[in-house]
Amino acid sequence: MKIKNLLLTFAVICIALVTGCENDDFEEVVGVCPVIESTTPLSNALNVPLGQVITATFNEEMDPSSITSTSFIVTGTSPIAGTITYSGKTASFTPQTLLAENTTYTAKITTKAKDVNGNFLQLEYVWVFSTGAILRPVVTAVDPINNAIAVPLNQTISATFNMAMNPATLNSTTFKVMQGVTTVTGTISYTGSTVSFVPASPLLTNKLYTVTITTGAKNTLDTAMTTDYTWSFTTDSIPTVTSTDPMNNAIDVALNQTVTADFSAIMDAATITGTTFTLKQGTTTVPGTVSYSGSTASFKPTTSLVLGKVYTATITNGAKSASGTPLANDYVWNFTTMLVAPAPIIVNLGTAAMFGAFGGNAGITNQGLNTVINNGSLGTTAASTLVTGFHDGLIVYTETPLNKGNVTGDIFTAPPAPGTATSLAIAQKGLLDANAAYLSISPAAKPGGSDPNAGELGGLTLAPGVYKSASGTFKISNGNLTLDAQGDPNATWIFQTASGLTVGIAGPTGAKSVIMINGGLPKNVFWYVGSAATINSAGGGTMVGTIIAKSGVTFSTAGNASQTVLNGRAISLVASVTMVNTTVNVP
Structure with a gap:
């Protein structure tokens, strides 16, 4: 038995001497064989950072002199250079440059690594890992935008990134503004994810500027942009x-x-x-x-x-x-x-001057009990049946209990009775004279009219003269219109609009008026209207002047009790004239 045990012990010692394997019974003779307990990254790790330090940790203290570039090797598409250090039980490999994106790497600890007792690693230790695509900084917005024009000369130039940046990398080297080959000086600042450039002096007028942010600009992980980012803009011209x-x-x-x-x-x-x-x-x-x-x-x-x-x-x-x-x-x-005041404008109404209202060939209608034509007549070339709601001193024209209008002059229409051939002839002559007067105050006959406020006459005070709407419509809606004769009793105003005339706005307080001051007279105010005129549809207000409209004149709206006043005439060349509780004072 003793001989058998001695032989077994001798065999174990021989094996240990040859292999260096661990044996607790004989540790004092042969020591412990080193093994690798863990690595960083782990074997088969994915999306490893490009700045990763690669480590291997042993189960015991190693001989630092054996941890070298021949015992710790890292290979990508080819072996990579790096710095190898050893501390405690851990060997570290720090690549000289960042690892490549989307690349598989192999790390290896060879059998040249040994412990402090001289025991070598028995087998090479190999593990692999892969890097991933990293999130790089990208410029997501710039101000001014690319190819912007008319950029202000005091423009602050800025760029916004998709992530937080390292402010130390945003400087005059990485953020460059050029005008041609000239570098623009300025102050660079960074807040949030936006870098801003304030020029030291105003930019030049009507010049092309180019801005470049280079790949030297990095995020907080020191990851650079893939390529330079460049954009351009053109500054404003000095207005003249x-x-x-x-x-x-x-x-x-x-x-x-x-x-x-x-x-x-x-x-x-x-x-x-x-x-x-x-x-x-x-x-x-x-x-x-x-x-x-x-x-x-x-x-x-x-x-x-x-x-x-x-x-x-x-x-x-x-x-x-x-x-x-x-x-x-x-x-x-x-x-x-001018040195001398212009000659007064004379408008000849002919026989049309006798009419307070003239309804072309379409008639005249009154609604209400308080319509009156003072110092004037009514006329139309239409049949007498198309004059409704009126009476003169002798004859009633289709009045009702709710629609009665008093004409202090006469009413002239075509037959049937009470219209006659004679009254028709008077109406026809009146219409001819009204047409002649209409043409005499037209832009063709009285050119050079000005538009003092883009068609809005409300709130203005106007001297005598010719006024023409540039847009084709006149309105009095922002307040009353004041006509200042400046002491001249012959002061004349002509207003020309190719389309409509609207006085007043909707609502119970919407009525607007024309006010005459310093000797102005209603007989010297004329309105040339290319289509229709609507006077204070909400009722109320005072209108001034002779309105000659192509396609009708309307005062107030049915149901309004407020009295609407016209100091002048309402003449329509084609369409009808409609009144609701309207007073016409013929000058």
Whole structure:
């Protein structure tokens, strides 16, 4: 038995000496064979970070001199370089450069690694892992946008990323603004996910700028953009005044002139005000209303200009384009008003002057008990049956208990009775004269009319003259219209609209009026209306002047009790005239 045990022990010692394998009974002789207990990354790991430090941890202390590039090897498509260190029981491999995306790597600890007792690793230890695609920073928005035009000269240039960035990587090297080959200097800041560039001085006008953010810009994990990001924009041109009305040094300018200036660019309407657009006569500031439409600024004097005076108009550099660029300098021009007042305008109504209302060939209708034609007659070339709700001193024309209108003059119609051939002839002559008067106040016969407020006459005070709607319609809805005769009893106003005329707005307080001051007379006010006129459909209000409309005139609306007044005449050349509780005072 003793001989057998001795032989067995000798065999075990021989095996241990040859293999170095662990044997608790003989540890003091041969030591412990090293093994790898864990790795980073784990074997078959996916989506490993590109900056991963690769480690292997042993079960015992190793001889650091054996942990080298020949015992710790990492291979991708080829062996990669790195720094190898050893601490505790862990060997570490730090790649010299970031690992490649979407790549499989093999790490290996060879049998050249040994423990402090000289025992070598018995078998090579091999594990694999794979990197993934990383989320790289991307520019998601820029200001100004690419290919933007008319960019303000004080523009802050910015770019927004899809993730948080490392502010230290956003600097004048990675964020570059160029105008041609010239580098633009400025201050760079970063907030949230947006980097901003504020130029040190205003950008140049009408120039192309190019902005580049390079791949040196990195996120908080030091991951760079894939490629440089570049975009361009063009700065705004300095706006200029291209024309004025009146022109500089103009003479014989009308006393009711609206002063205008056209710009080379669309302007910021908020900067076109009574402060930036002024008119002076000497040192005296002329009061007026400033407006802006399209690319035109307008100054409408509150009262008429004075004969034979030099006026100075100024638009300051406080006026800015829509993108915020101001005029380079104040723009100043002068003009002189006419020396002699224009000859009075004379409109000959002929026999049409006798009519308070004329219904063309379609008749006249009254609804209500309080309609009256003072100092005038009614007329139509239509049959007498188309005059309803009226009576004159002798004859009743289809009145009802609720519709009675009094005509202090006469009523002239075609037959049947009470219409006669004689009354028809008078009506026909009246219509001919009305047509002639209509043509005499048309834009063709009286050209040069101005539009003081884009078709809206409400709230204005107008001097005598010719006014023509640029849009084809006139309305009085923003307030009353005041006509200032300036002490001239012959002061005449002609209003021309190719389409409609509307006075007043809806609602119980919607009535609007025409007010005459300083000697103005209703007989000298004329309205040329290309289609129909509607006067205070809500009832009430006072209208002034002779209305000659192509296609009808309507006063108030059925059911309104408020009295509507016309100091003038309502003449329709084709369609009917309709009145509801209307007083017509024929001048």
